[in-house]
Amino acid sequence: MNELNNARPQAYISKRHSGFTLVEMVAVIVILGIVSLGVTNFIGNSTQMYVDTAERDDILSRSRYTVERLNRAIRYALPNSIRVAANQPPGQDVNAHCMEYFPIEWSTFYLSIATGADDPITTIEGPDMVSALNSANSGYDDTDEQDHYVVIYPTDPDQVYVSEAELTDDDGRIVRVQDVRDSSRDGLKEVEFQDEISFDEESTVERFYIVSDPISYCLVLESGSYNLYMLTDYGILEDQVADIDVLEITHGASKVLMAEDLTNDISEITNGQLNNNRPFDEAPFRVEDSRLQRNSIVHTLLMFERNDEVVVFNNEIHMQNSP
Incomplete structure (x- = not known):
């Protein structure tokens, strides 16, 4: 009898620890869900940060290359040969803005x-x-x-x-x-x-x-976005042409894409100014004529955008050469 009584508690204890209760299982599921959600958010945020950083670095490197090449070209331009013009088809907004110079x-x-x-x-x-x-x-x-x-x-x-x-x-x-x-x-x-x-x-x-023959850099509106082109091999034109189709088809120009994803709004400019003659901040090219105290100055403003990231390069280039 004593032996039977001693065996019962042991069997009872073993039965209590043979599985999990519903509450325990639900608690574990909730905890695992919270941990999984946290890990997923952490990995997702880290991945998105990497992608954003990579895209930012890409647009920075591309834009810096374009701006540096443009600035170097301007520094070796013939003094007093730089001129700008806008292309505005009849009844339409400006769709191109160009800077031309002799290298x-x-x-x-x-x-x-x-x-x-x-x-x-x-x-x-x-x-x-x-x-x-x-x-x-x-x-x-x-x-x-x-x-x-x-x-x-x-x-x-x-x-x-x-x-x-x-x-x-x-x-x-x-x-x-x-x-x-x-x-x-x-x-x-x-x-x-x-x-x-x-x-x-x-x-x-x-x-x-x-x-050598003149070179033009043109910011052109194409399919709702702006692209920057370099045009060469079209000879000397008395009147500046800011229409790249005319330069290509009529004058045989060669066109090279320099940059994409620009956001300068040039729709209202006329040769670097608004139609009401106020200076226009987003004109990509502006030229200040030389004076007795200094050579001419070229202002370049290029605005690059990708995934709502905007990079602005605003440069003031003092011409090194004099006539």
Whole structure:
């Protein structure tokens, strides 16, 4: 009897610990759900932070590359050759805004030139100095000489954006290059023109530039978003063209996409200003003319956006070269 009584409590205790109650199971499920939700949110937030950071880094790197390349190009532009224009189709908002300039291929100092009543000349000489665009190479790069021009003392864009007839005229400030060769005197280059010329004025520092065909950077509205293009190989146009289709189809320009996802609102601008003549903050390109105290200044404003992230580059570029 005593042995039976001693066995009963043991069996009872074993039965109580043979499983879980409903309350315990529900509690475990709730706890696991809370933990799972926390882990999921943590992983999701971490993943989203990584994606956001990667996209931010991508737009920063792309925009910085574009802006740096643009700024470097502007610094090597022919003095007083930068001009801006907007394209506004009849009855529509502005859909493109362009900046155009002559890129410098080489610059040096002339020994003498013909001006005014002097007899026209076909050649000038100057020291074979370091190339303006590539400091690693000394002297003038004679590639594509026929597409190069000599410019002396440009003070206004109208003096260099001239017709083909004026390029071969016997006066002016820009003339087409025929040949560049070593001079008979050591250390000098001799530049030959296609025709005789007597230049309008002497440079105050006796400097002349050799430039290539103009280049345009255009911010264009396409399918509801703005893209930045570089256009080349269309020659010299007296009147600036801000329609990239006309530059491509009519003038044979080559187009290269420089950047996407820009958000500058150019719909109301006219050559960098609002129609009511107030300065327009979102104009991508603006030019301040040179003064007696300084060279000209180019303002560039490019606004990049991706997934509601906006990166703004607002630059003021002081032209390094002077006529």
